[in-house]
Amino acid sequence: MVNRDSPALDDPVGRSLGGHHAHLARRLGRAATYLPDVATFSAVSADPGPAEWADLAGLLGPGAFADMFSCPATPPPDWEPVFSLQGxxxxxxxxxxxxxxxxxxxxxxxxxxxxxxxxxxxxxxxxxxxxxxxxxxxxxxxxxxxxxxxxxxxxxxxxxxxxxxxxxxxxxxxxxxxxxxxxxxxxxxxxxxxxxxxxxxxxxxxxxxxxxxxxxxxxxxxxxxxxxxxxxxx
Known part of the structure; x- marks a missing residue:
């Protein structure tokens, strides 16, 4: 039986990085992203604060691309929007x-x-x-x-x-x-x-x-x- 309400599907990147793909992950605090050349997807918690965004920026480096996939959280104002695509x-x-x-x-x-x-x-x-x-x-x-x-x-x-x-x-x-x-x-x-x-x-x-x-x-x-x-x- 398929569970359409599975919480794992609401955070597919974070749940992948914390589980099956943990060996392909880089982490700092509660922020995570894939290894370079594997994927650009990054993840934060459901309600990230400034420190968590700073951790993700530290993982990626200055002026780097942060692909937040379908994460609804909004980064700080100094994070420049690159794209937004409906899906x-x-x-x-x-x-x-x-x-x-x-x-x-x-x-x-x-x-x-x-x-x-x-x-x-x-x-x-x-x-x-x-x-x-x-x-x-x-x-x-x-x-x-x-x-x-x-x-x-x-x-x-x-x-x-x-x-x-x-x-x-x-x-x-x-x-x-x-x-x-x-x-x-x-x-x-x-x-x-x-x-x-x-x-x-x-x-x-x-x-x-x-x-x-x-x-x-x-x-x-x-x-x-x-x-x-x-x-x-x-």
Whole structure:
């Protein structure tokens, strides 16, 4: 049974950094952020005071980018806003049997690791699915599809709050779209996630209506609207 009210989903970055991804975290006081080249996401407590913001600034350094993801807390006035993007958090049912497999097979799906980073970064640069760095693949399993040896589609696991795994970096090269690659990869990831007793979830920009429609066909439903925000430290 999927718990739509799970508090872990209200602070996915902080709960990931304090749990499954603790080995990829940097911490100072109650502030935390990922190691460089893994992710830019940072986290503070639900009601951070000036000292906590100072700790996060100390972790990141002066004039650094602080990606607060969906954290609603407002930094001090001397933190420069960089971006604000409307989005939504979507969750999938708690069992693979609920998912509609548009392709009916995961044939051709391959695991991607450190030896595939150059290909992954190239595909991300061409498709812009969201932030992806040289060590992002260390967050979880990443899967891909190749066409004549060339990586043309991928998707993977990112945030890991307790009981949940986020599906992210879903992208397909322009010349390979319309073949069901994204659905095949998402279904393959969902199968792995539910097999280990967790539930899948994801985040998507509100303007990406095509992706929202695809996720809906695959069984995902909107849990809540979110605002993604980034700032620059003083």
């Amino acid at each position: 939504r958090q979507m969750i999938g049912p708690g069992g693979a049997r609920h998912f509609h497999a548009e392709t009916g097979t995961d044939e051709g799906v391959v695991d991607l690791g450190a030896d595939s980073v150059a290909e992954m970064l190239d595909l991300v640069a061409r498709t812009e699915p969201g932030p992806f760095w040289p060590r992002t693949h260390e967050l979880g399993a990443y899967l891909g599809i190749r066409d004549n040896g060339t990586l043309v589609a991928m998707a993977g696991e990112r945030l890991r709050p307790p009981g949940w795994t986020e599906i992210s970096a879903v992208c397909t090269a322009p010349e390979a779209r319309g073949r069901g690659h994204a659905a095949r990869l998402i279904n393959a990831l969902v199968a792995r996630i539910v097999a280990r007793g967790e539930c899948p979830f994801l985040h998507v920009a509100e303007a990406n209506t095509g992706a929202i429609a695809l996720y809906g066909r695959l069984g995902f439903t909107t849990r809540k609207q979110v605002t993604f925000r980034g700032f620059r430290t003083p």
